[in-house]
Amino acid sequence: MRKAPTIRDVAAAAGVSVSVVSRVLNPESGPVAPAKRQEVLRVIEELGYRPRAAARELSAGHALTIGLVVTDLSNPFFARLADRIVWEARSHGVQVVLMTTQEDPHLEADSLDTLLDRSVSGVIATPTGGNIEKWRRLRDLGVNVVFIDRAIEELEDVDVVSIENFDSAQRSTEHLISLGHTRIGLITGPLSTSTGSARLNGYKAAHQNASLPVDPTLIRDVPFRGDAGGGAVGSLLAMRQPPTALIVANTAQVQSSVRRLVQMGTDIPDELSLIVFDDNPWTELTTPPLSVIRQPLDMLAVHAIELVLGRMHGKLPDGARRIEVKADYLPRNSCAPLILSSAR
Amino acid sequence: MRKAPTIRDVAAAAGVSVSVVSRVLNPESGPVAPAKRQEVLRVIEELGYRPRAAARELSAGHALTIGLVVTDLSNPFFARLADRIVWEARSHGVQVVLMTTQEDPHLEADSLDTLLDRSVSGVIATPTGGNIEKWRRLRDLGVNVVFIDRAIEELEDVDVVSIENFDSAQRSTEHLISLGHTRIGLITGPLSTSTGSARLNGYKAAHQNASLPVDPTLIRDVPFRGDAGGGAVGSLLAMRQPPTALIVANTAQVQSSVRRLVQMGTDIPDELSLIVFDDNPWTELTTPPLSVIRQPLDMLAVHAIELVLGRMHGKLPDGARRIEVKADYLPRNSCAPLILSSAR
DNA sequence: ATCCGGAGTGGAACCGGTTCCACTTTTGTA
DNA sequence: TACAAAAGTGGAACCGGTTCCACTCCGGAT
Numbered sequence: 001m002r003k004a005p006t007i008r009d010v011a012a013a014a015g016v017s018v019s020v021v022s023r024v025l026n027p028e029s030g031p032v033a034p035a036k037r038q039e040v041l042r043v044i045e046e047l048g049y050r051p052r053a054a055a056r057e058l059s060a061g062h063a064l065t066i067g068l069v070v071t072d073l074s075n076p077f078f079a080r081l082a083d084r085i086v087w088e089a090r091s092h093g094v095q096v097v098l099m100t101t102q103e104d105p106h107l108e109a110d111s112l113d114t115l116l117d118r119s120v121s122g123v124i125a126t127p128t129g130g131n132i133e134k135w136r137r138l139r140d141l142g143v144n145v146v147f148i149d150r151a152i153e154e155l156e157d158v159d160v161v162s163i164e165n166f167d168s169a170q171r172s173t174e175h176l177i178s179l180g181h182t183r184i185g186l187i188t189g190p191l192s193t194s195t196g197s198a199r200l201n202g203y204k205a206a207h208q209n210a211s212l213p214v215d216p217t218l219i220r221d222v223p224f225r226g227d228a229g230g231g232a233v234g235s236l237l238a239m240r241q242p243p244t245a246l247i248v249a250n251t252a253q254v255q256s257s258v259r260r261l262v263q264m265g266t267d268i269p270d271e272l273s274l275i276v277f278d279d280n281p282w283t284e285l286t287t288p289p290l291s292v293i294r295q296p297l298d299m300l301a302v303h304a305i306e307l308v309l310g311r312m313h314g315k316l317p318d319g320a321r322r323i324e325v326k327a328d329y330l331p332r333n334s335c336a337p338l339i340l341s342s343a344r
Numbered sequence: 345m346r347k348a349p350t351i352r353d354v355a356a357a358a359g360v361s362v363s364v365v366s367r368v369l370n371p372e373s374g375p376v377a378p379a380k381r382q383e384v385l386r387v388i389e390e391l392g393y394r395p396r397a398a399a400r401e402l403s404a405g406h407a408l409t410i411g412l413v414v415t416d417l418s419n420p421f422f423a424r425l426a427d428r429i430v431w432e433a434r435s436h437g438v439q440v441v442l443m444t445t446q447e448d449p450h451l452e453a454d455s456l457d458t459l460l461d462r463s464v465s466g467v468i469a470t471p472t473g474g475n476i477e478k479w480r481r482l483r484d485l486g487v488n489v490v491f492i493d494r495a496i497e498e499l500e501d502v503d504v505v506s507i508e509n510f511d512s513a514q515r516s517t518e519h520l521i522s523l524g525h526t527r528i529g530l531i532t533g534p535l536s537t538s539t540g541s542a543r544l545n546g547y548k549a550a551h552q553n554a555s556l557p558v559d560p561t562l563i564r565d566v567p568f569r570g571d572a573g574g575g576a577v578g579s580l581l582a583m584r585q586p587p588t589a590l591i592v593a594n595t596a597q598v599q600s601s602v603r604r605l606v607q608m609g610t611d612i613p614d615e616l617s618l619i620v621f622d623d624n625p626w627t628e629l630t631t632p633p634l635s636v637i638r639q640p641l642d643m644l645a646v647h648a649i650e651l652v653l654g655r656m657h658g659k660l661p662d663g664a665r666r667i668e669v670k671a672d673y674l675p676r677n678s679c680a681p682l683i684l685s686s687a688r
Numbered sequence: 689a690t691c692c693g694g695a696g697t698g699g700a701a702c703c704g705g706t707t708c709c710a711c712t713t714t715t716g717t718a
Numbered sequence: 719t720a721c722a723a724a725a726g727t728g729g730a731a732c733c734g735g736t737t738c739c740a741c742t743c744c745g746g747a748t
Contacts, residue, residue, distance in 0.1 A: 004460075004485065006704055017728040022706060029707075031725050053461045054407065055705035057398035058733050065441075072427055079423030083416055086442055095458060097409075098430055098442045114439060116348075117397045141348065258629055282626030285602055350734055361698040366736060373737075375695055399735035402703050689748105696743080706732085714725065 005047045014043040025051060057119055062142070065095045066308055067115035069108065069125035071224060072100045076280045077251045077295070078126070081148070084301030085124060092309055103225045105130030112138055122308035127152050129192055144311035148304045151194040157320045159311075161303045163327040165195050168293045169202030169249055171329055172275045176245040177210045180338035181273060185236045185243035187220045187229060187257060189250045196221055199249040199277075218243050222253055229253030230260035237264065237272075244338050245273035251295075254278065258286065269336035279330060288333035299325040349391045358387040369395060401463055406486070409439045410652055411459035413452065413469035415568060416444045420624045421595045421639070422470070425492070428645030429468060436653055447569045449474030456482055466652035471496050473536055488655035492648045495538040501664045503655075505647045507671040509539050512637045513546030513593055515673055516619045520589040521554045524682035525617060529562045529580045529587035531573060531601060533594045540565055543593040543621075562587050566597055573597030574604035581608065581616075588682050589617035593637075598622065602630065613680035623674060632677035643669040 007025075011018045016036055023030040024040045032040075043049075057063040068085055070078040086096045097118060099111035105128045112134050115123055122144040127135065132154050139145050139158065151160040169188075176184050186203050189196030200219065207214045220236065222228035229250065236243055248257045254276045261268065268274050268288060276283065279294040303323050310316040351369075355362045360380055367374040368384045376384075387393075401407040412429055414422040430440045441462060443455035449472045456478050459467055466488040471479065476498050483489050483502065495504040513532075520528050530547050533540030544563065551558045564580065566572035573594065580587055592601045598620045605612065612618050612632060620627065623638040647667050654660040 007706095008704080018705085019707085019728060020726085023727095026706080030727095033726060036726085050457065050461050052402070052463060052704055054398050054401035054463055055703075055733090058396070058402050058704080058735080059706045061733070063398065068442075073417065073423045073430070074427045076420060076423065079417045079420065079426075082423075082442070083418045083444065086417070086444055090443070095441050095443075095462065097439050098412075098426070099434070099439075100427065100430055113394065117394050118439070119396060119398055255625055255629070262629055262631075262633075280626075281599055282624070282629065285599070285606055285626065285630050287606075287631035289606075351736095352734080362735085363698060363737085364696085367697095370736080374697095377696060380696085396734055399703090399733075402705080402734080403736045405703070691748080692746090694744090697741085699740090701738085702736085708731085710727105710729090712725100712727075714723100716723080718720090718722100
């Protein structure tokens with residue numbers, strides 16, 4: 001357990017001052033004679049010298065690190081998102097410190113404090129909706145914040161990257177309407193969240209465009225955490241006049257909703273047409289494979305990283321950006337035209 | 345974007361020296377008069393002071409951070425594992441820096457260098473199998489390394505936490521044998537990995553115990569990356585005498601294997617009994633729900649964290665630990681007795 | 689009354705980088 | 719040939735914590 005060489009060891013071995021070594025390490029910071037540069041690089045190689053990140057951070061006042069704050073990684077959507085973000089970040093030489101919130105504002109607050117201690121230069125997060133003051137303070141302290149997937153209305157001046165929630169919901173609803181469905185169930189996220197309400201609004205807009213009434217009893221807004229999706233499915237199908245089609249627009253509740261449908265032996269699509277949000281790989285392994293709204297995770301990740309790093313380098317104009325990427329409807333076999341005679 | 349207060353600001357405001365503030369922050373490091381302690385705490389609260397992690401790390405020589413190095417988070421097994429690890433680490437006040445390797449030793453080497461720069465005090469990893477010297481150097485530099493899920497044979501003195509691979513494979517094979525199957529296909533990981541070979545050996549042992557011959561043409565060892573599972577399934581079922589049961593013991597290939605089975609319209613379990621490794625939530629959403637070997641992720645995570653932190657605090661005896669946790673067989677509906685008459 | 693030990697305190701060095709500045713050596717140009 | 723500008727260099731301060739050490743009190747034991 002010998003200790004690692006420092007910049008002074010390198011300087012001594014190369015017969016130069018630490019300033020020179022530092023300049024070799026950060027070329028923009030000043031000139032170095034070619035011969036000395038070679039020699040220093042040789043010594044660095046020979047000694048296996050690597051600069052300590054902590055020292056640089058202390059001196060620079062901020063770390064080449066970003067925080068990634070998501071609900072939980074057991075949700076495949078966030079897992080795949082995290083995967084892409086870690087990957088993109090690495091390609092820019094930035095490390096990612098990961099924190100999960102379990103949708104709990106207290107844990108979120110904790111995470112933010114910790115990230116602040118670490119002097120991260122940016123945070124990519126799916127906010128729980130709370131901690132408004134904390135987010136604001138974070139940004140005031142010079143941390144570049146980008147919300148991904150969800151927004152917080154009160155924080156207009158924070159960058160947001162999400163899919164076209166309104167549009168996606170509207171289009172999937174329209175698709176079902178075009179198949180003849182008039183009673184379409186909707187399971188969405190909490191209406192206090194931007195995704196939850198935007199998707200509900202898209203659903204409503206589709207009805208309005210088709211001059212269909214919106215039956216509020218067909219709408220379920222359920223939390224992201226827990227298994228409320230199953231309950232919502234149960235109560236929808238137990239209605240006197242159950243829906244003939246269902247959109248699960250709450251990504252986190254898809255699994256529990258489908259589980260319930262399987263348990264109930266619901267015949268899809270003959271008894272119920274189904275569209276779920278997000279193309280989890282397993283959605284094509286069910287019987288039948290599910291029609292989905294595909295969220296382009298790569299795009300979300302790339303935009304988020306670019307925003308954070310762009311702001312870090314001061315390369316972006318001031319105002320907040322709201323980037324919405326398009327989410328495609330991917331038809332598989334869980335939607336069928338409504339055959340009136342077969343309606344019970 | 346005002347700047348955050350430092351320990352000297354606190355000291356000045358409280359009318360004490362920095363040493364006193366530092367001792368208030370780290371009680372073990374020395375005595376402080378109760379009155380002053382109160383006053384310092386008050387000022388800290390008032391100023392919203394938080395110690396900079398970088399400064400502490402620089403001084404301490406190591407960070408309260410561990411690195412988590414996994415293949416990729418789009419594999420649900422690793423995602424759920426990462427989720428548990430992040431969670432456990434947080435409960436011990438430790439942050440996690442996440443890196444992915446895509447099973448590529450070069451990326452792994454890169455990750456290790458980066459983690460070393462960050463002076464992490466521990467690393468939890470699913471090693472690719474390469475970089476043996478690098479791992480050794482890491483450990484020599486005082487970084488506590490714990491391998492999870494897989495081991496590297498050459499590194500006998502590194503802690504390992506995994507499931508009972510041999511046992512799990514043996515038991516699932518025995519279960520299929522007890523149902524009357526004699527031609528059991530096996531899709532496992534690369535034989536150069538500990539999981540790949542241990543599971544194969546368990547499979548063989550079950551055959552030996554039952555005095556059944558092992559037909560090597562029924563065995564497929566495929567890489568973790570890519571979609572080789574589908575190909576393996578295809579070639580197994582295309583055999584003149586195809587297997588009547590199949591064990592997919594390569595966690596990363598389960599999805600692609602099942603996808604192929606679905607595409608081929610294979611009747612499970614009548615045509616083929618199926619057991620797959622790891623209880624991904626979606627395995628109960630297929631038709632039929634799949635019988636699985638359940639890996640207790642929580643246990644893996646808890647043990648890994650405890651090993652890393654235990655070593656960090658020097659609370660553990662010297663020798664390397666090899667912890668194997670039991671993985672249960674969870675029967676669902678994808679296994680059926682072999683009905684001889686129905687065999688083609 | 690004297691001495692000893694421990695509680696309590698502040699000063700200053702240290703961790704390992706970056707950066708500013710003063711200084712010397714080239715180089716280019718009038 | 720003279721002199722300004724640019725290239726190249728090293729010293730030292732600085733980032734914000736931790737820790738060692740010397741020093742001052744104080745109570746209790748002798």
